Amino acid sequence: MDFSSFNFEPALQEGLDAMGFEQPTPIQEKSIPVILQNKDLIACAQTGTGKTAAFILPVLNKICQSGSSSLNTLILAPTRELAIQIDQQIQGFAYFLGISSIPVYGGGDGVVWEQQKRALVTGAEIVVATPGRLIALLAGGKIDLKSLKHLILDEADRMMDMGFSDDILKIVNYLPKNRQTILFSATMPPKIRQFSMKILNQPEEISIAIGKTAEGVTQSFYSVYDTQKEDLVANILSQKSYEAVIIFSSTKEKVKNLYRALRKKFDVEAFHSDLDQVEREKIMSAFKNKSVKILIGTDIISRGIDVVGIELVINYDTPSDPEDYVHRVGRTARADKEGEAITFVNPKDQYKFTRIENLIGMEVNQLPLPEGMETGPTYSREPKKSKSGNKGSFKKKPFNKNPKSNFKKRSNDQASSQPQQSKPNQEPNPSGTAKKPGRFGPRKNVVDNGE
Numbered sequence: 079m080d081f082s083s084f085n086f087e088p089a090l091q092e093g094l095d096a097m098g099f100e101q102p103t104p105i106q107e108k109s110i111p112v113i114l115q116n117k118d119l120i121a122c123a124q125t126g127t128g129k130t131a132a133f134i135l136p137v138l139n140k141i142c143q144s145g146s147s148s149l150n151t152l153i154l155a156p157t158r159e160l161a162i163q164i165d166q167q168i169q170g171f172a173y174f175l176g177i178s179s180i181p182v183y184g185g186g187d188g189v190v191w192e193q194q195k196r197a198l199v200t201g202a203e204i205v206v207a208t209p210g211r212l213i214a215l216l217a218g219g220k221i222d223l224k225s226l227k228h229l230i231l232d233e234a235d236r237m238m239d240m241g242f243s244d245d246i247l248k249i250v251n252y253l254p255k256n257r258q259t260i261l262f263s264a265t266m267p268p269k270i271r272q273f274s275m276k277i278l279n280q281p282e283e284i285s286i287a288i289g290k291t292a293e294g295v296t297q298s299f300y301s302v303y304d305t306q307k308e309d310l311v312a313n314i315l316s317q318k319s320y321e322a323v324i325i326f327s328s329t330k331e332k333v334k335n336l337y338r339a340l341r342k343k344f345d346v347e348a349f350h351s352d353l354d355q356v357e358r359e360k361i362m363s364a365f366k367n368k369s370v371k372i373l374i375g376t377d378i379i380s381r382g383i384d385v386v387g388i389e390l391v392i393n394y395d396t397p398s399d400p401e402d403y404v405h406r407v408g409r410t411a412r413a414d415k416e417g418e419a420i421t422f423v424n425p426k427d428q429y430k431f432t433r434i435e436n437l438i439g440m441e442v443n444q445l446p447l448p449e450g451m452e453t454g455p456t457y458s459r460e461p462k463k464s465k466s467g468n469k470g471s472f473k474k475k476p477f478n479k480n481p482k483s484n485f486k487k488r489s490n491d492q493a494s495s496q497p498q499q500s501k502p503n504q505e506p507n508p509s510g511t512a513k514k515p516g517r518f519g520p521r522k523n524v525v526d527n528g529e
Contacts, residue, residue, distance in 0.1 A: 084110055086135070087142045089174040094135075097170060103128035105286045110136045118259050118278040122266045123286035124404055129262050130167050133230050138168070140227075141203055142175050149198070151228040152253070153206045154246060156236040158183035158355065159362065164232065165206045182207035182215065185355030195221075209237065209245035216252055223252050229277075234263040235270055235401075243273055250277050265401050295407055298443045299421040299431065301457035306447070307422050308339050311392060313448050314420065315344055315372065322365070322388045323372045326406050328395035333374050336394065340372070349375035377402055391419045396427035400437040420445075425455045432459050 080101050081094050102110065105123040112119050113136035123129055133153075141150050155161045158181075165181040172179070180197040182205055198205065198221045205212075215221060229250070231237065237246065259278045263270055266285065274281065302310060311325065327333045330350035337348035347361045347370045364370040377397070388410045397403045403421075410417025421442070423431045435441055447454050 079107060084114070084135075084139075086139050087175075090135070090139055090142060090171070093171055093174045096173075099131075103132075105129055105284070106132040106135070108284045108286070109133065112282045112284070113137065113258070113260060114139065116258050118281035119284065120261045120263075120266075120271075120274055120278065120281045121284045121286075122263050123284075124264055124408055127286060130164055130232070131171070133232070133260055133262060134164070134168055134171055137204070137228055137230070138172055138175060138177060141177055146225070147203065148201055148225040149203065149205065149223065150226065151204045151230065152212075152223070152226055152249075153204065153230040153232060154209055154212070154237070154249070155206060155232050156208070156240055156242065158185055158208055159358070160233060161206045161208055162359070168204055168206070177204065178202045179204035179206060182211050183355075184208060184211040184214075209242045209249060213245055213248055216249070224254055226253050226257055228258050228260065229253060230260045230262070232262050234261050234273075235265045235267065238267075238269055238273065246273075247276065264405060294416040295410055296416070296418045297407065297421075297438075297440075298419075298445050299423050300445055300447060300454065301428075302422050302424060302447070302454045304424050306451065306454060307394060307424075308336065309451070310422065310447070311336070311394060312340065312343065313451075314390075314392065315340070320371055320389050321368055323390045323392065324388060324406075324409050325372065325374045325392045325394050326397070327374065327376060328397075330376055332395065333376060337374050340374070344372055345370060346372040346374060349373055351376075377406070389417055391417065393419070393421035396421055396423050396430045397434070398430060400430075400434045403434045404438065423457065428457060428459075435459075 081099055082091065084102075086094070105121060105127045109119060109121050109132040113133060121129070121132065137151050144150070153161075153164055155164060161181045161183045165179050168177075168179040180194065180202045182194045182198070194211070195215055195218065198215060231246070237243070259281075261270075261274055261278060261281070300310060315323065325336065327336060330352060333348050333350050337346060340346045347364065349358065349361055353361070361370065361373070365373045374394075391407055391410045393403070393406060397406060407419040410419060421431065421434075431442075441459075444457055
């Protein structure tokens with residue numbers, strides 16, 4: 079099917095034609111009819127599948143049909159970056175409709191606060207907000223939400239992880255009960271289903287490829303020591319003139335350190351929570367415009383960054399949550415493009431990576447380290463066992479219910495008469511321990527020997 083099958087208003091269809099939208103993605107194909115029928119909806123689909131358009135397009139169509147200019151739709155998003163991105167997409171789709179939207183998020187100065195408050199009071203058909211800033215504005219009064227027809231929660235699982243469930247329930251108390259509520263999420267843990275029962279009314283459910291990565295992504299990994307990572311990432315980046323690369327690290331401190339190491343040779347920027355809002359917007363704009371080629375960040379950029387044409391994603395640290403891997407990898411191969419995802423796996427993270435493989439339903443190809451680099455750790459998909467051979471097996475001493483026997487005090491004579499146990503001699507460090515690797519030559523073309 080194509081977008082004309084939805085019978086959108088001519089002005090909206092004209093906008094889609096101008097933007098080159100022809101065929102809907104699976105999540106759009108299934109979600110749009112449900113939303114047009116005014117039913118509540120729980121939709122689950124991986125990142126990069128067109129979820130934003132799936133809820134924006136039918137809502138814009140209904141606003142266009144109603145002819146109303148009052149506040150119609152509230153979209154809640156977990157981060158300011160995602161709120162800004164959704165607002166930008168609304169502006170693109172609504173170009174021929176005359177429908178206005180405004181992003182409401184924290185991090186700005188007093189001028190931004192007044193602008194957001196004025197827009198909510200005077201009216202915008204669609205508001206895209208982070209929960210914390212919206213609650214602060216609602217607490218000030220003078221904001222009328224009685225005309226609201228749609229409540230949309232985007233990246234609901236992320237909002238739950240960030241502790242926004244209570245804030246969302248507070249916001250819901252300001253809204254009319256007679257509304258359509260739509261919940262989009264990349265994953266569907268039990269807490270999302272439990273939460274949805276509080277705010278949705280007999281919702282339809284749609285699930286698309288949960289936990290699967292896009293088909294256009296070539297996935298691989300290196301088994302490395304932490305001391306090898308910096309040189310390895312530099313080697314990878316030097317093999318090709320990349321136009322858009324995202325490197326994910328586990329902490330903002332590692333992001334800063336890697337940025338300092340790479341900025342001498344590469345066009346790179348660091349993106350982390352210590353930057354103020356103006357700096358973050360400036361960096362993200364430069365990355366989208368390709369004036370910055372490489373972006374280093376934490377999982378703050380694993381969701382809500384819609385940049386078509388990202389060629390390479392590097393997981394500098396293996397993500398602890400397998401679902402975070404899916405979100406990170408989902409930054410590439412968007413809009414039916416192709417991309418590459420490379421993960422660095424150190425010895426202690428091998429079990430994490432096995433869990434990732436279990437989630438995505440495939441074994442990821444291991445690449446040999448570049449020529450000139452010292453050997454990395456041996457990778458094993460088998461769970462580690464204790465020295466006794468039984469993982470985690472031990473016996474507890476029985477607890478005597480008589481407190482006197484459990485906590486009997488020793489006299490000074492008894493304490494002094496008992497000889498102190500000496501510590502056993504420690505075994506010397508094995509000679510095979512890997513040394514800190516040095517510099518190495520260019521990476522050779524990799525051939526999968528397993529094929």
